[in-house]
Amino acid sequence: MTDAVADTPATPPPSPWERERPTRTHSAPARTPLSRDRVVEAAFTVLDRQGLDGLSMRQVAAELGVTVSALYAHVSSKDDLLELMYTRLFDGFEMPAADPDRWQEQLLDFARANRQRLLSHRDMARISMAHVPFTAELLPHVEGLLAIFRTAGLPDRIAAEAGDLISTYIDGFVLEEGMWQDRAAQQGGASSPARPDWREMADEMQNYFASLPEADFPHLRALSGHMVTDSSDERFDIGLQIILRGLASYLPARPDRATPDDTPPDRTAPRT
Amino acid sequence: MTDAVADTPATPPPSPWERERPTRTHSAPARTPLSRDRVVEAAFTVLDRQGLDGLSMRQVAAELGVTVSALYAHVSSKDDLLELMYTRLFDGFEMPAADPDRWQEQLLDFARANRQRLLSHRDMARISMAHVPFTAELLPHVEGLLAIFRTAGLPDRIAAEAGDLISTYIDGFVLEEGMWQDRAAQQGGASSPARPDWREMADEMQNYFASLPEADFPHLRALSGHMVTDSSDERFDIGLQIILRGLASYLPARPDRATPDDTPPDRTAPRT
DNA sequence: TCATCCGGAGAACACTGTTCATCAAGATAT
DNA sequence: ATATCTTGATGAACAGTGTTCTCCGGATGA
Incomplete structure (x- = not known):
């Protein structure tokens, strides 16, 4: 992911002497504290880009600019992460009242x-x-x-x-x-x-x-x-x-519309 | 996995002297020359014992008493092996003449x-x-x-x-x-x-x-x-x-048996 | 007897998921 | 203000993966 350190406005230039103290030389201060949702979101980004076979914990970590082990503080395993992605799919999906x-x-x-x-x-x-x-x-x-x-x-x-x-x-x-x-x-x-x-x-x-x-x-x-x-x-x-x-065919016989129509009611083709 | 090397019946005890000549100290003489079918067969054995997640090329090789790279002479990749297993499933399965x-x-x-x-x-x-x-x-x-x-x-x-x-x-x-x-x-x-x-x-x-x-x-x-x-x-x-x-329901109306019965014709429960 | 060939061996590479001890920084307590 | 504690990320490590490479030894052919 290259290096995107553009969010700390005034980083002092590294100045090759005083080489000690490797504090944050290699990554942004991680302003946003890496919640569980951010991990899932990054996983979706990696999934869409590289597919399920390319979805590794290291890739997700790299997407967030973070090490692998950091993920395990918010997600207990890769299977857990996949399950979170699976349930996230149903967010905002309401079943209608049965008619x-x-x-x-x-x-x-x-x-x-x-x-x-x-x-x-x-x-x-x-x-x-x-x-x-x-x-x-x-x-x-x-x-x-x-x-x-x-x-x-x-x-x-x-x-x-x-x-x-x-x-x-x-x-x-x-x-x-x-x-x-x-x-x-x-x-x-x-x-x-x-x-x-x-x-x-x-x-x-x-x-x-x-x-x-x-x-x-x-x-x-x-x-x-x-x-x-x-x-x-x-x-x-x-x-x-x-x-x-x-x-x-398993419904008790009713006078009106016993079997579905041959043509679906409305077909406003979503995509081809 | 523990250690299950119980398939070679009479392995001579290692006898720490005569340590030289590492020829076949660790496997049978490999009398049968390891055909493609034997690889698939061993893969099925490993699959049934350890499941798909435990089915690795190394496990298959171990099942045959052979190194991993030997498998690749008969199978081009693991995906290839899985495909061979898939098609092998249909061996001896004949479709009836449509009536x-x-x-x-x-x-x-x-x-x-x-x-x-x-x-x-x-x-x-x-x-x-x-x-x-x-x-x-x-x-x-x-x-x-x-x-x-x-x-x-x-x-x-x-x-x-x-x-x-x-x-x-x-x-x-x-x-x-x-x-x-x-x-x-x-x-x-x-x-x-x-x-x-x-x-x-x-x-x-x-x-x-x-x-x-x-x-x-x-x-x-x-x-x-x-x-x-x-x-x-x-x-x-x-x-x-x-x-x-x-x-x-899509069949043109016929006088006899337009819809399937409610009870399947013969139910000789195979297994529970 | 010698030369050839080829199938398996062994090591290596670049990955994977997961865990561990460490360590800097912020919050809290004294 | 100083010292302690907590938090959350780090880097290294482990065991395992699929795949490829070089190399060798024993069986074949001449």
Whole structure:
């Protein structure tokens, strides 16, 4: 991180004699006292820059201009730090009051919001998959999710499983998304190492599928178009609709809207 | 790790004289010439004994009575080794010919078999989640899976997503299963470090849920019974049924069996 | 018998997470 | 004002990681 000592206004010049007293020759006075939140924040910075594999305690310390051991005063271990990052993801995320008439829209909103949350930091799905949301701060969220299922009228046996099902789906989908992203980035490295070269990768996959022998892989070839060209947002919603329809099939028959619509109510494509 | 060198049956006692000639003092003559398959096999042994976090190249080498660098003659990197382990999982696994009238049973069989496969080695779900099955050896499997969806009559848009959906579900479910298992094993360590102490853990979770304030967590408390006491096999099938029903809802209306049964056809509980 | 070759050995490099004794500076007490 | 205590960061160290390099010894071919 080079050296950024620009916050102490009048540092006396080192004057090569009087060499003793190495006090703060190498770092700023650390004006801000390095709280736990600052450690987590720096960890997110490193995560976004270098990915989960590049996220080491030493990198986080360097990001803060501090030694490694200093971190352990505020964080008990690296796993602890990852868990803090995981729960921090849910900050400012409120579950809606369950509305039996809008359970499908509420589930759609929940899933989309969570996906965006996972996408907001690199490799976040990998961190999410390694944790179970049964900590004190996160319990209200799973309660809110289960509330939607139960007040919608799903049998308890189904509702108990539905939470895991869609949470797993969201994490898994974003995880896979990130894997393609990484693969595209590391492969088209020479030309543009920064951006994933999305188009080029899609074409290459398309060509690969087209090169498969028609006799052995008819279905793979037939579906390659959807797998490659459909946007991630579309694909995410389709998988979600499958799950929602499955859940709806367990509802006691009601006169109005027994099954979800074929087209989601509002699709204001967030990003491509 | 302590010291476990008990695999060479008759190691001659070191006999401190005749100290010269360090030839093979520390390992068997290495009669078998260390093929790539032997490396993968040893990796599985280490994985089952020490878990993915304890699976290091040095441990694999020690398992074979060989130095680390010898492994790199047969395996290009640790990631390569993990990928070999991943594809080895599918050895001897044949996809059935897609039968439009039995697509649900075929999917159930596929999912259950894959779960058992993942359960056959410790932490295998973590390895599986990190890989995408688009290698040459694994493509026939995804082709066979897509064949089931397409010949069943699902729209292409849905079929293309369904493969990812259930694969993600299987991996995610087993991953979570393993996490609970690990947590139970490491927590009840003093009494019985080997076996997970399943009962004790279930009781503890039950008590934890029961201790939550009824006003804030009514649904969590109401569903805790299912989440804790229901067997993993049951829970796995329920999630699977939700997905299958969702898929079935996209089939063009057919006179017979439009939706899956409520009870799975045959439940010969494999293991508890 | 000699030359060749090649697979494994051993050491090294640059890292990782974590812990320890130390030490300067601020706050508090005398 | 002086002395003590507390706080929080330091630097070094430990054990372990993936990977690469040079080197050697024994099995092969001529």
